[in-house]
Amino acid sequence: MNILRWQKSSFSEAASSCIYLAEARTGTIHLRESDTPEAILTTTPDRLRHLISRIKGGTLTRR
Secondary structure: OOOOOOEEOOOOOOOOOOEEEEEOOOOOEEEEEOOEEEEEEEEOHHHHHHHHHHHHHOOOOOO
């Protein structure tokens, strides 16, 4: 059984929805939002790093 240790993002505000992250033993990263904790996204550290970089750089666009 793989138990994840969830950590609240330091960018989450106390009164609003919070983002939680956890790293599995396999190295994958799991993300969930406090409003729907059963919906878990899974990614790799490299892909998450790329996403955060694009968000910070303002190059992420909606399709």
